[in-house]
Amino acid sequence: MRYSLSLYTVSLLPGVLAGWTNPFPVQKCNGMIIEDVDIDTVQSYFHRDLLTAHQLTQCYIDRINLLNPFFHTVIQVNPDALGIAKALDMERGLTGPRGPLHGIPILTKDNIATADKVPTTAGSLALLNSTVARDSHVAALLRLNGAILLGHANMAEFADYIAYDNYSEGYSDRGGQTRNCFNATQQTSGSSSGSAQSVVCNLCMAAIGTETDGSILLPAMHAGIVGIKPTVGRVSRAGVVPGSLSQDTVGPHARTFRDAAYILDAISGVDMRDNATFTAVTSGAATHANFSESVANTTALKGAKFGIPWDVLWSSTAGAVTHRAALLDVFSRMEAVGAIIYNNTNIPQIRDLQNPYGWGDALDTPMELWARTYLHVDLYNGIDGYLRDLQSSPIRSFEELLAWEDTNNASTGALGGGDIWVSGADNFERANATHGVTxxxxxxAKLWRHELSKTGIDTALTHITADGTVVQLDGLLVPMTGAGPYDSPSSGIPAAAHYPAVTLPVGQDPWQLPFGLGIWGTAFSEAKLIRYGSAIDDLVRWRGKPQYYSYNTTKIPFDVRWPGFFDTPA
Incomplete structure (x- = not known):
């Protein structure tokens, strides 16, 4: 054992609160179980003529219609989804499936452009009457691989970047407040809230999210599912409403690593419309990989080497301290099957990169101050460029968008009273003040944050033991845990480094919200992270079933429970 704290197992509360009955049990589809099934299982149904893509799509649409009035996870269903499913069923009968995604209904976040009857709005009514010139690269590749684009998932409006001071996570003017299916009074975490919650609510087979800083990893954490944040450049961002082209990426939310890997297989690769996708070529990494072949079981952990960046990330951040015992117990189980875990593989200058109490890029840390210097410029230029590329739109520039927001979303003085922003679109105002000047x-600022984060992870991955032995680690293990209204700190550093990360669920807190374990790697190491993430997932085998507690709540924002974990659960 290479860490000093003794290990013990925490007995977590069961998934069902006393006296509570699940109001939304998942019904069979044409007699087949679809609750929590994976893509391979559904493909076996298709192969044996037990289910069709048309039937499955209809079952998901029925369930969306049932749950969406309460949980607001889906902004709009594609009106052509059933016709697409029927055509794919016919194609399967004539020529066979195109691959593992053939006939699989997938939701895309509402900032991922689809050139169909579903407008892409980033959750904003301002873009409701806009049309895109073409599918995003991601949407085009999903269609090419036979996926059914079921519709757009709800999201935090403009991916959390419209407001900085006052907002409710997962809220958009167009879609309303995304709710957590485990407990609707609690956090959804990150702007891809609708994507992650739609998967765990059984409203789709899988979903696509985007991340600038935490918006794939954190929603997956609080949905109890798998999330993969790829290296910036692994997946094209062309046709995605930007947060920051410096560090935006696109990735899957899924029930299993294999399902997520199937999607990453489909959407990865070089795109002429996104220069970042050429970084794989220039770095010597494969531009495309068969990620599904990397999925492994527990045996892959034998001899694998992992590091624990203890300083700050584990020692003091709120969520990590709260769930430390349960997470360290996972490490003990990993060691029992042959994994080698080194403690204190710390990130150099961690206190410049991370507030010691959590909360990501907390106010006035050096990381946050440097981040604001360039992220506001990126926001202005990214959204301005996206608007100018639209086929048609009443809004064609960032200034026009801000004017629309100021006119239509006047201050209400209280969260949830017509709009979530108490003092207007304050972050948009900051971005507009930069005029996009680089x-x-x-x-x-961009170089400082990127280089310090990148060097920090790479240094931690090359661990030097007390006797001077250099050990190249396979990944860094980080806590993926919420802390009251705040979120895990375990996203900001790989986001700034442009590096990949994965998360998997390992337990549930007294408020019924899942928490997880994350793995960080170096650039273009997705295959390795999938291999070891799936191996740990096979070892832990934790999946929670949402009970939709307080499904009829209208609370905006969510219950504030900080310090929360020391109070009585809701």
Missing amino acids: DEAYYL
Whole structure:
């Protein structure tokens, strides 16, 4: 054992609260179980003529219609979804399936452009009457691989970047407040809230999210599912409403690593419309990989080497301290099957990169101050460029968008009273003040944050033991845990580094919300992270079933429970 704290197992509360009955049990589809099934199982149904893609799509649409009035996870269903499913069923009968995604209904976040009857709005009514010139690269590849684009998932409006001071996570003017299917009074975490919750609510087979800083990993954490944040450049962002082209990426939410890997297989690769996708070529990494072949079981952990960046990430951040015992018990189980775990594989200058109490890029830390210097410029230029590329739209520039927000979303003085923003679109105001100018301060700030984060992870992955032995680690293990209204700190550093990360569920807190374990790697190491993430997942085998507690709540924002974990559960 290479860490000093003794290990013990925490007995978590059961998934069902006393006296509570699940109001939304998942019904069979044409007699087949679809609750929590994976893609391979559904493909076996298709192969044996036990279910059709048309039937499955109809079952998901029926369930969306049942749950969406309460949980608001889906902004709009594709009106052509059933016709697409029927055509794919006919194609299967004539020429066979295109691959594992053939006939699989998938939701895409509402900032991922689809050139169909579902407008892409980033959750904003301002873009409701806009049309895109083409599918996003991701949407086009999903269609090519036979997936059914079921519709758009709800999201935090403009991916959390419209407001900075006052907002409710997962809320959009167009879609309303996304709710957590485990407990609707609690956090959904990250702007891809609708994508993650739709998967765990059994409203689709899988979903696509986007991440600038935490918006794939954190929603997956609080949905109790698998999330993969790819290296920036692994997946094209062309046709995605930007948060920051410096560090945006697109990735899957799924029930299993194999399902997520199937999707990553489909959407990865070089795209002429996104220069970042050429970084795999210039770095010597494979531009495309068969990620599903990397999925492994527990035996893959034998001899695998992992590090624990203890300082700050494990020692003091709120969620990590709360769930430390349960997470360290996972490490003990990993060691029992042959994994080698080293403690204190710390990130150099961690206190410049992370607030010691959690909360990501907390106010006035050096990381947050440097981040604001360039992220506001990125926000202005990214959204302005996206608007100008639209086929048609009443709004064609960032200034016009801000004016629309100021006119239509006037301050209400209280969260949830017509709009979530108490003091207007304050972050948009900050972005507009930059006028998109990329000056010396912009480049210095971006370089500082990127290089410090990238070097920090790479240094931690090359561990030097007390006797001077250099050990190359396979990944860094980080807590994926919420802390009251705040979220895990375990996303900001790989986001700034442009590096990949994965999360898997390992337990549930007294408020019924899942928490997880994350793995960080270096650039373009997705195959390795999938291999070891799936192996740990096979070892732990934790999946919670949402009970939809307080499904009829209208609370906006969510219950504030900080310090929360020391109070009585709701």
